[in-house]
Amino acid sequence: MSTNSxxxxxxxxxxxxxxxxxxxSHFNKSVGLQRGMLVIGLVLTGIFLLTAAFAPLIAPYxxxxxxxxxxxxxxxxxxxxxxxxxxxxxxxxxxxxxxWGSQTAVFVIVVAVILSIFAGVILGLVSGYLGGWxxxxxxxxxxxxxxxxSLLVAIVMAIVISGGQSSLLGGILAAAFSITVVFIPxxxxxxxxxxxxxxxxPFVESAKVVGASSIRIMSRHIYRNATRTLPLIFTLNASExxxxxxxxxxxxxxxxxxxxxxxxxxxxQALADTTSGIWWTGVxxxxxxxxxVLGLTLVGESINDLNDPRIRGRKRAGSGKSGPVPAAPxxxxxxxxxx
Amino acid sequence: xxxNLGSVSDRKNPTDPPVLEIDHLKVTFATDSGDVYxxxxxxxxxxAGEVLAIVGESGSGKTVTxxxxxxxxxxxxxxxxxxxxxxxxxxxxxxSKLRQIxxxxxAMVFQEPSTALNPVFTVGWQIAEGIRAHSGGPDGKxxxxxxxxxxxxxxxxxxxxxxxxxxxxxxxxxxxxGQKQRVVIAAALALNPGLIVADEPTTAxxxxxxxxxxxxxxxxxDIYGTSIVLITHNMGVVADLADRVVVMYRGDVVEEATSxxxxxxxxxxYTRKLLAAVPHLGRNSxxxxxxxxxxxxxxxxVEARNLTIEYPGRLGSPSFKAVDGVSFTVSxxxxxxxVGESGSGKTTIGRAIAGLNRTTGGSLKVLGYEMLNLKERxxxxxxxxxxxxxQDPAASFNPQLTIGDCVAEPLIIHKNxxxxxxxxxxxxxxxxxxxxxxYAERYPHELSGGQRQRASLARALILNPKxxxxxxxxxxxxxxxxxxxxxxxxxxxGGFGFAALFISHDLAVVDILxxxxxxxxxxxxxxxxxxxxxxxxxxxxxxxxxxxSLPVPDPDEQAKRRAEHRTLLGx
Numbered sequence: 001m002s003t004n005s006x007x008x009x010x011x012x013x014x015x016x017x018x019x020x021x022x023x024x025s026h027f028n029k030s031v032g033l034q035r036g037m038l039v040i041g042l043v044l045t046g047i048f049l050l051t052a053a054f055a056p057l058i059a060p061y062x063x064x065x066x067x068x069x070x071x072x073x074x075x076x077x078x079x080x081x082x083x084x085x086x087x088x089x090x091x092x093x094x095x096x097x098x099x100w101g102s103q104t105a106v107f108v109i110v111v112a113v114i115l116s117i118f119a120g121v122i123l124g125l126v127s128g129y130l131g132g133w134x135x136x137x138x139x140x141x142x143x144x145x146x147x148x149x150s151l152l153v154a155i156v157m158a159i160v161i162s163g164g165q166s167s168l169l170g171g172i173l174a175a176a177f178s179i180t181v182v183f184i185p186x187x188x189x190x191x192x193x194x195x196x197x198x199x200x201x202p203f204v205e206s207a208k209v210v211g212a213s214s215i216r217i218m219s220r221h222i223y224r225n226a227t228r229t230l231p232l233i234f235t236l237n238a239s240e241x242x243x244x245x246x247x248x249x250x251x252x253x254x255x256x257x258x259x260x261x262x263x264x265x266x267x268x269q270a271l272a273d274t275t276s277g278i279w280w281t282g283v284x285x286x287x288x289x290x291x292x293v294l295g296l297t298l299v300g301e302s303i304n305d306l307n308d309p310r311i312r313g314r315k316r317a318g319s320g321k322s323g324p325v326p327a328a329p330x331x332x333x334x335x336x337x338x339x
Numbered sequence: 340x341x342x343n344l345g346s347v348s349d350r351k352n353p354t355d356p357p358v359l360e361i362d363h364l365k366v367t368f369a370t371d372s373g374d375v376y377x378x379x380x381x382x383x384x385x386x387a388g389e390v391l392a393i394v395g396e397s398g399s400g401k402t403v404t405x406x407x408x409x410x411x412x413x414x415x416x417x418x419x420x421x422x423x424x425x426x427x428x429x430x431x432x433x434x435s436k437l438r439q440i441x442x443x444x445x446a447m448v449f450q451e452p453s454t455a456l457n458p459v460f461t462v463g464w465q466i467a468e469g470i471r472a473h474s475g476g477p478d479g480k481x482x483x484x485x486x487x488x489x490x491x492x493x494x495x496x497x498x499x500x501x502x503x504x505x506x507x508x509x510x511x512x513x514x515x516x517g518q519k520q521r522v523v524i525a526a527a528l529a530l531n532p533g534l535i536v537a538d539e540p541t542t543a544x545x546x547x548x549x550x551x552x553x554x555x556x557x558x559x560x561d562i563y564g565t566s567i568v569l570i571t572h573n574m575g576v577v578a579d580l581a582d583r584v585v586v587m588y589r590g591d592v593v594e595e596a597t598s599x600x601x602x603x604x605x606x607x608x609y610t611r612k613l614l615a616a617v618p619h620l621g622r623n624s625x626x627x628x629x630x631x632x633x634x635x636x637x638x639x640x641v642e643a644r645n646l647t648i649e650y651p652g653r654l655g656s657p658s659f660k661a662v663d664g665v666s667f668t669v670s671x672x673x674x675x676x677x678v679g680e681s682g683s684g685k686t687t688i689g690r691a692i693a694g695l696n697r698t699t700g701g702s703l704k705v706l707g708y709e710m711l712n713l714k715e716r717x718x719x720x721x722x723x724x725x726x727x728x729x730q731d732p733a734a735s736f737n738p739q740l741t742i743g744d745c746v747a748e749p750l751i752i753h754k755n756x757x758x759x760x761x762x763x764x765x766x767x768x769x770x771x772x773x774x775x776x777x778y779a780e781r782y783p784h785e786l787s788g789g790q791r792q793r794a795s796l797a798r799a800l801i802l803n804p805k806x807x808x809x810x811x812x813x814x815x816x817x818x819x820x821x822x823x824x825x826x827x828x829x830x831x832x833g834g835f836g837f838a839a840l841f842i843s844h845d846l847a848v849v850d851i852l853x854x855x856x857x858x859x860x861x862x863x864x865x866x867x868x869x870x871x872x873x874x875x876x877x878x879x880x881x882x883x884x885x886x887x888s889l890p891v892p893d894p895d896e897q898a899k900r901r902a903e904h905r906t907l908l909g910x
Contacts, residue, residue: 201734202729202730202731202734202735203734203735203736203737203738203745205695205729205735206727206729206735206736206795206798207737207748208694208695209693209694209695209722209725209727210722210727210748210749210752210798211719211722211723211749211752211753212748212752213752216752220737220740221737224737224739225737225738225739
């Protein structure tokens with residue numbers, strides 16, 4: 001009976017921080033088709049993010065530029081020559097506007113999702129853990145927002161926030177806030193459901209027995225366990241945020257072309273062009289939306305599948321390169337070694 | 340009814356071809372951390388009319404072996420070797436052939452009867468499903484719904500469901516747990532398979548119900564000549580039912596012998612250790628030789644008088660009395676064992692003492708504080724004097740925190756120590772539960788079940804509580820681990836001198852630890868007394884029945900007990 005002799009850990013130690021990051025750990029877990037989907041999604045999303053980051057370098061002109069040293073741009077120019085993807089009826093360069101539009105999209109996604117995550121997580125934790133009348137009121141409010149068509153809520157919020165006018169920051173924030181309002185109930189519900197489940201877990205009860213305060217239990221025990229699905233909702237919601245933003249712009253509640261570039265707004269402007277055979281003003285912003293949404297959705301769906309051990313694909317046993325692992329670290333031996 | 344005590348040898352005819360033959364079976368699972376060899380090399384055979392028990396602790400590969408017999412392994416598994424049932428190799432046959440074998444040649448009885456039955460169909464339909472699925476093949480004629488139902492009624496009658504003509508139209512929720520297991524067995528019997536694989540068929544059931552189901556399985560063997568592969572971790576069940584025993588450990592067969600030989604003279608070290616770890620009622624009792632209740636000179640820490648706890652019913656239905664007029668006391672330094680079957684209210688009492696449940700009537704004084712109308716704010720200072728050990732060590736630790744953080748939590752909440760002080764105290768505590776201090780840095784999933792339960796004990800003891808409540812602390816552990824945890828518990832209780840309320844469904848375990856034992860039945864405390872006296876000479880009818888139902892790990896003794904049990908029940 002040698003006490004205090006450190007025994008080799010029954011399972012591997014925690015992998016390095018880098019390998020535990022959400023997307024990277026998912027990539028390492030994936031095989032076959034699931035990995036293919038994830039990689040395609042990551043590539044599409046990566047290109048989108050890079051475009052946003054380096055928009056000033058990539059775009060030949062500014063998003064609101066109508067002329068250069070050689071004079072005003074010709075309107076409705078087909079793709080080619082000076083204007084890679086042509087120009088719009090107003091004389092904007094389509095390529096530049098699509099590139100700059102990615103920046104607006106990233107900004108709106110980040111602001112909208114961060115705001116809704118914070119509000120949704122806090123409300124969900126409090127509502128789920130404390131329960132009672134507060135919970136009931138919050139659930140009713142969340143359901144009421146759910147019952148509204150989300151676009152309608154977004155439109156109302158856009159009007160309330162910006163009064164229909166929009167500067168660069170005002171427009172982006174208006175769009176972001178309106179998306180936030182639509183998304184808070186989603187985060188709220190997910191976190192609340194997780195909290196209610198975790199509330200009955202023995203480790204939460206053991207904290208209660210020990211005398212931990214509600215705030216301590218929520219912040220230390222429930223919060224970290226309840227938010228593990230957030231990267232997934234984040235990626236799925238990001239694509240929805242883009243669609244909502246585009247819809248707002250398309251309906252005219254977005255951002256003025258002079259303050260920022262926005263794909264939905266460009267699509268709306270291109271509506272009249274389609275009948276006259278001018279395809280390039282609509283196709284490129286439209287493709288940009290499809291590209292981004294597809295990328296984010298593929299990433300989100302792949303993460304969703306990989307998070308579920310029942311759906312996750314694995315290499316067949318006996319074919320892997322990884323060395324064999326003896327059956328379950330049997331307790332008996334570990335026990336007797338410790339004793 | 341006659342009791343079959345006859346030996347196995349006269350029934351077994353060596354020239355008969357075996358019903359089931361497993362030859363060098365090997366099963367590998369693909370997991371995230373590489374391949375896991377669940378079964379390395381298992382060979383065994385089962386003859387007609389024989390009960391073969393496969394025993395082993397968790398992770399020994401016994402359930403995987405059982406599932407292979409029916410071809411029920413998940414997609415991530417790869418199997419090699421041969422499993423022959425009536426000449427068909429289950430591993431290599433086509434899916435349609437496998438479907439024919441299932442149900443007709445071999446059937447399965449699952450552990451949890453309430454999940455094995457589909458709640459939206461009548462039991463008759465579920466039994467008939469198997470019958471109809473096997474009719475209308477190339478060799479058989481279609482079975483009409485009426486005929487299938489008639490056969491379902493016959494099967495229900497066979498397994499001892501009263502009024503099978505009526506009950507065949509009942510839904511699963513209208514049956515009790517034991518009856519549901521009978522229905523599952525009836526469904527398995529519907530096509531008269533030569534072999535039944537029973538995977539822990541009594542683990543989810545109470546001891547008194549377990550005794551009935553074991554009796555039923557024995558009758559199947561004796562009357563219908565069905566062979567049974569019994570997968571279990573319970574040595575008492577093995578002693579009660581099995582003709583031959585295969586002991587598995589880490590995917591390998593360690594020992595194979597007839598039941599009587601195995602229990603009398605185990606050959607392998609592992610089997611010997613395993614058998615020694617099984618708690619045996621009446622041996623190693625904590626209250627051995629006591630004539631009066633110990634520790635009565637100390638302060639009374641818990642005093643329940645007519646304690647009643649009700650759970651509110653749904654709208655329109657009356658509330659449910661989980662605890663009904665219970666009175667008892669726990670004094671300083673005393674270990675009070677609370678036994679009872681599921682639904683007896685034992686856990687509710689434990690939780691009420693810890694302030695996790697509210698009491699609704701009578702009086703419950705914990706450390707002098709009246710728990711009726713409990714106010715968390717006024718009760719909180721007393722919490723440092725109460726420790727709680729939960730049933731499932733895997734779930735009672737926050738998976739995101741290290742063991743050190745978890746163990747230190749009570750200290751941080753009540754004493755506000757510096758990190759260095761906390762670390763020092765955690766190290767001391769881990770040492771006293773015989774864990775290396777370095778384990779404080781580990782995460783809960785990196786510890787084995789027994790180690791986690793020790794850490795759980797360390798957490799409960801870090802503030803030197805006066806009272807410890809242990810709710811089924813060993814029922815999630817393997818026997819060998821359980822034995823060590825119990826020993827540790829006993830040792831620490833002696834050292835620290837705290838009073839304990841030890842809650843368990845296992846009489847033998849309670850007897851090992853407790854000085855004073857209370858028996859709960861349907862919310863009422865039917866009997867209490869010195870442990871060895873309650874176990875040795877029970878007074879109340881229910882206690883008598885409970886103790887008689889408990890199988891002991893010794894085939895000869897168990898056969899005697901079984902006979903006594905039958906006379907007690909008046910069969």
